[in-house]
Amino acid sequence: MHGGTAPPILRVSGVTAGYGDIQVLWGVDLAVPAGEIVSIVGPNGAGKTTLLLAISGMVRARGGSIHFEGEDITGASPDRIVRKRLIHVPEGRRLFPTLSVRDNLLLGAYAREDGAEEIARDLELVYSIFPILKERSEQGATTMSGGEQQMCAIGRGIMARPKLLLIDELSLGLSPKALEVLAESLLKINREGISILLVEQDVMTAFELASTAYVLESGKVRMSGRTETLIEDAAVRAAYLGH
Numbered sequence: 226m227h228g229g230t231a232p233p234i235l236r237v238s239g240v241t242a243g244y245g246d247i248q249v250l251w252g253v254d255l256a257v258p259a260g261e262i263v264s265i266v267g268p269n270g271a272g273k274t275t276l277l278l279a280i281s282g283m284v285r286a287r288g289g290s291i292h293f294e295g296e297d298i299t300g301a302s303p304d305r306i307v308r309k310r311l312i313h314v315p316e317g318r319r320l321f322p323t324l325s326v327r328d329n330l331l332l333g334a335y336a337r338e339d340g341a342e343e344i345a346r347d348l349e350l351v352y353s354i355f356p357i358l359k360e361r362s363e364q365g366a367t368t369m370s371g372g373e374q375q376m377c378a379i380g381r382g383i384m385a386r387p388k389l390l391l392i393d394e395l396s397l398g399l400s401p402k403a404l405e406v407l408a409e410s411l412l413k414i415n416r417e418g419i420s421i422l423l424v425e426q427d428v429m430t431a432f433e434l435a436s437t438a439y440v441l442e443s444g445k446v447r448m449s450g451r452t453e454t455l456i457e458d459a460a461v462r463a464a465y466l467g468h
């Protein structure tokens with residue numbers, strides 16, 4: 226949806242976070258309108274992963290607040306956040322190497338309270354978005370290519386029946402061809418009504434997919450706006466698009 230009028234499904238307000246004595250996030254504000262794809266770009270070490278971890282409850286927000294569907298989830302446990310169907314696809318995929326593709330996918334459904342029938346239906350949904358995963362369903366998940374493993378990690382996220390999917394570094398280690406296929410799949414997932422907050426190093430891909438983007442640098446939002454506007458911004462072009 227590119228209207229920009231939908232109420233936010235996620236609102237991050239003034240969030241600060243860090244590790245021990247190191248402060249990483251310095252008052253981050255961000256919103257994801259319901260039904261949209263929003264991207265976060267920025268250099269290595271900017272705090273993008275930390276921000277996603279704070280949203281999914283795996284890193285504690287030391288200040289500020291996080292609201293999901295209007296409800297304050299600041300300080301909620303990761304498990305509680307998963308049950309609200311806010312689902313994190315981690316950087317580096319984190320598949321279980323001893324398990325098959327199918328069993329990795331089914332692990333995504335662990336917290337669901339609906340029935341086996343609904344879970345089976347969503348497995349078919351994942352296989353319809355990523356047909357190769359059906360072919361490889363009995364294969365060890367980490368024996369697949371990087372692109373296929375990323376499909377499996379995203380598929381596992383879909384098995385949790387997300388309302389909002391956080392995806393950290395879609396393109397990490399992927400060929401341009403594999404990235405293209407995965408980017409296309411995110412549009413399909415979004416058309417299923419799933420909102421997406423995407424952290425992505427490939428700024429062109431991030432801007433093409435998203436309606437809105439945030440540029441995070443040194444733990445602060447340096448710039449944000451509609452992607453069609455940001456793409457014309459001279460500073461963004463110089464720093465991130467190489468011209």
Ligand SMILES: Nc1ncnc2c1ncn2[C@@H]1O[C@H](COP(=O)(O)OP(=O)(O)O)[C@@H](O)[C@H]1O
Nearest residue numbers: 244247249267268269270271272273274275276
């Ligand atoms: N577990 C950790 N302990 C200490 N410092 C960390 C930890 N994880 C990340 N950092 C530091 O936090 C900063 C932001 O990291 P990160 O959120 O991973 O950035 P990005 O995802 O944008 O590359 C970096 O300086 C990184 O070294």
Ligand SMILES: [Mg+2]
Nearest residue numbers: 273274275316
């Ligand atoms: Mg990261």
